Amino acid sequence: MSKKLVIGMFGFGVVGQGLYDIIKTKDLNLAIKKFVIKNPDKKRSLPAELFTTDANAILEDPEINTVVELIDDAEAAFEITKRALSSGKNVVSANKKMIATHLEELTEIQQQYGTSLLYEGAVCGSIPIIRNLEEYYDNELLHSVSGIFNGSSNYILSKIFNENQSYDVALKKAQDLGFAETDPTLDVGGYDPKFKLAIVASHAYGIYINPDEILNLGIDTLGDADIRYAREKNYKIKLIPLAKEVENHQVVLYVLPKFITNANILYNVENEYNGVLVKAAFADEQFFLGKGAGGHPTGSAVLSDITALRYDYRYEYKKHLDAQQVKYTKDYTIRVYFRYEDENVLENIEFINISERFYSENHKYVIGTINLQEIIDKRSVIHQQGNFIAEII
Amino acid sequence: MSKKLVIGMFGFGVVGQGLYDIIKTKDLNLAIKKFVIKNPDKKRSLPAELFTTDANAILEDPEINTVVELIDDAEAAFEITKRALSSGKNVVSANKKMIATHLEELTEIQQQYGTSLLYEGAVCGSIPIIRNLEEYYDNELLHSVSGIFNGSSNYILSKIFNENQSYDVALKKAQDLGFAETDPTLDVGGYDPKFKLAIVASHAYGIYINPDEILNLGIDTLGDADIRYAREKNYKIKLIPLAKEVENHQVVLYVLPKFITNANILYNVENEYNGVLVKAAFADEQFFLGKGAGGHPTGSAVLSDITALRYDYRYEYKKHLDAQQVKYTKDYTIRVYFRYEDENVLENIEFINISERFYSENHKYVIGTINLQEIIDKRSVIHQQGNFIAEII
Incomplete structure (x- = not known):
């Protein structure tokens, strides 16, 4: 046979x-x-x-x-x-x-x-x-697919949050161990999980979106102030790609760092492990865990x-x-934490609503809602040293 | 289409x-x-x-x-x-x-x-x-499939270990909430997970074994002394069905309670959740988590x-x-904890080796290795009030 x-x-x-x-x-x-x-x-x-x-x-x-x-x-x-x-x-x-x-x-x-x-x-x-999305989850019933798709950046984040290391030290260690490349941009910049997200989206929802059309921001500008903030609130930061049906037959896709609590099953996915969280009508959450990086x-x-x-x-x-009716949208409201250095940067970004604002000598941030399209439009302003953006619940 | x-x-x-x-x-x-x-x-x-x-x-x-x-x-x-x-x-x-x-x-x-x-x-x-075993894991490469297949008994064990309840109180609560039947034998006696194990074995290894031919012992005789023992050692007890290739093309199947440490990913599968752990050559562990019980x-x-x-x-x-060469075997050495009341019972059971032996007024146990076939042969002696057997590492 x-x-x-x-x-x-x-x-x-x-x-x-x-x-x-x-x-x-x-x-x-x-x-x-x-x-x-x-x-x-x-x-x-x-x-x-x-x-x-x-x-x-x-x-x-x-x-x-x-x-x-x-x-x-x-x-x-x-x-x-x-x-x-x-x-x-x-x-x-x-x-x-x-x-x-x-x-x-x-x-x-x-x-x-x-x-x-x-x-x-x-x-x-x-x-x-891929097979489970292809064979088992009907797109009509699939609410979202997210998770930890990149072992290198997850390894770095684990070192930061579990062993109190700074971003630079953790990155160096990941490079020494072969978990991160000499030029780590693909991983820590969120490009690698974005490629994976594009593939996931095609098998989850039948949409083929060029990765260039998908927002990715990574952990490469993560700073000590952000880490301190997360610790104070008992959050961890994880780099999370998301494919989600936001309204009938409209799907949103992006890769962003995210503050998560221990109520999130991804909270305990550590080091080089990957985890995939599938939310489907009726099934609640399904979680898949396995090693992500390495030969x-x-x-x-x-x-x-x-x-x-x-x-x-x-x-x-x-x-x-079959399902050509599913459409990709960038019109989606996200709640974010945004740490910035320069007031001009903040003034240039249009938030829908700002609910918290904090100033101190070496930490300025806002928490508020913003449209995904606005993050895409202002990507180059947002993504520079001194700034860090992450989704927050 | x-x-x-x-x-x-x-x-x-x-x-x-x-x-x-x-x-x-x-x-x-x-x-x-x-x-x-x-x-x-x-x-x-x-x-x-x-x-x-x-x-x-x-x-x-x-x-x-x-x-x-x-x-x-x-x-x-x-x-x-x-x-x-x-x-x-x-x-x-x-x-x-x-x-x-x-x-x-x-x-x-x-x-x-x-x-x-x-x-x-x-x-x-x-x-x-089932689909993942059927489609994704070649039987040649599959080391074992185990997990938590029964939400009712897992709910009871969670209450016992996380909320310090006795077996009887936890069972009553599970019944009140509809997580366990009025006659709970199917669940707590390990019959329900055994049916599931037989199905899993057929898709994992291609062997069709009548459930009557598979050993199941459950948590129905779990006592306070066993719970205390587990707590002292930082174990939890879980009810675990196992399908495992023990030698080339020989597969062992059984359902037994098991003491597990927090290094085991099943340690944190709680309440009505089910978890499946697949070990395959090259892939290490794959873990699947989702709700197991309920409509x-x-x-x-x-x-x-x-x-x-x-x-x-x-x-x-x-x-x-294809793979008719895979054979079911009951010739397999298991390390168990066996709590007993009556010395005659112990004398009747042939252990390969006893490594620990404990006596006190209200707790007598041995830890040792035993052949699966011997547990099957002495099932009725082992499975009575006053006794409790569980796999232990």
Whole structure:
């Protein structure tokens, strides 16, 4: 009943190596035939004949029916994925940027060629959220999907709140441990969770929104005054992407830091863990927890996708094809805490209502409601050193 | 793309009423045509023509393509389900006893008639664990599935450990609130979680084990001495069903109370919540949390199953059909805490090794390892007032 997979893999990092090791020991009816790598001179732990730098060794090998794409470069990954899908090969990818940016075209190619692209590993590591949104939660009944989608920034926030570290010290530690990149902007700036949010939104509500159209503000300007404020109120700060139906068939999407209390289940999601919170009519809250960052969690999702391809599993994208009536909106009122340095900045931003205002020598903030569109319009004013914005209940 | 569903529903309790209400307000491309109920004289909140006591009004109506079965009686539910599936209708059921007991025959009927039986609501309320086991976790890679599958006994244990209540007081409270039945044996004796475990095992490992063949011991003989013991050690006691691969292709299944520490994620699953912990190669732990007991959580799972039938979703049972090599074993060493009253009882039970032994006027216990088969053989000796057994790490 299960189809024998012959796999060609692009990239041979932690994930690829781990996959190879586990596939070897298990009776999974699949084999890795070839790795395409960038650097032919690097020493490899496997026989040299498994490696090549020539993409065609995979893409033009008719025996290879499955491509696993694990490279960093989103555009190169897109080209590989397109070629593979168009030539009858199924693809597994964990490249969130590639998927988020090109999902519409990738969906069409799959329809056209009858091939399957799976990417559970692109969103929240080992948590099978894409399939659950695709298969289990009808968009009519889905109130919201949110959570902690980025292990690096969550690790930093955990160090800050549980071990009293400053932002800079915590970031440095995360970098030393390999939980954050040398240029951490993708993570702490909220870009990585935004790519994941765009993918989540497509499987939750059937809408394909270019990540450029989605607001993301991160924790990169988080300061000691904000941390002190959170502590005084028994809050933690978490970086939270949100997809939410705000009115009938209108969906709002954004990534913002958020003050949360211990009544929120995300409060206890710490370090490199990811958590996804699904609110649905009738079901209340559903919560999914698993490791988000690192080679193994991603590898496990990739492996689940690979094993599913033995049974020709594919995303049907039925919400996208069926439910065209769902619309993306940026007209949504958010309650925020906004710390600022310069009074001119505050004067330039139009709040709907300001309910609290605080001045001291080294901490000035307001708490009030503001329209999402206004945050988007004033993003460059809001997002500068000296300022920090976060959602607050 | 989605198929219009015309539904006949058996039973009109909390779940049925809630389903009707939500279906009415949403654009789901489905309608409930008829309810079959037992008592024609009961006052109903809906027009009388929707109700009948005649099962044939649903089973012989060719317009009805979907049967939702929400009655208590497992054998009556089985007859309805068989007839519906054999006459080309798909079925959604939440009857765990019916499914657990008859799954093999129900699988065959589905294969034979090309119909689909879904039962996510039968296991852990709103948590979509069956589909995730069916679709996402390859049995080759699955180390274990465990968790808290029974909201009633978990509610009682939460009251005991968080509010210092005795077992009897907590049970009474659970009964008053409708979280436990007048005869609570099904829940506190571990039968309900055992039915769920049998279903979980079939989708996790492809093995169909009659629930009579699975050991269940519950919390019904839990005493103050055990609670005190747990508190002293900072343990909580939870009632835990376990499906675990113990050696290559051998699976062990049992339901036992267990002492757990706060390092276990199930430690904080409280009250009527259910939690499922999946351990898989490479993925570490995955955790799913949601409400387990009550009409709404079950209703939400039933509704998800109904909406999935619009797209002809079905369980493929591929692990069962493919992986016949997996075997059920009862030869497994467990470490237990055993509190006993009568020395003769202890002498009658063969431990592999006893590592701790305690006597006092009103508390006698041993801690040691024992074979699962021995617990099964001595079940009636172990399970009597004055004794309590629980797994301990």
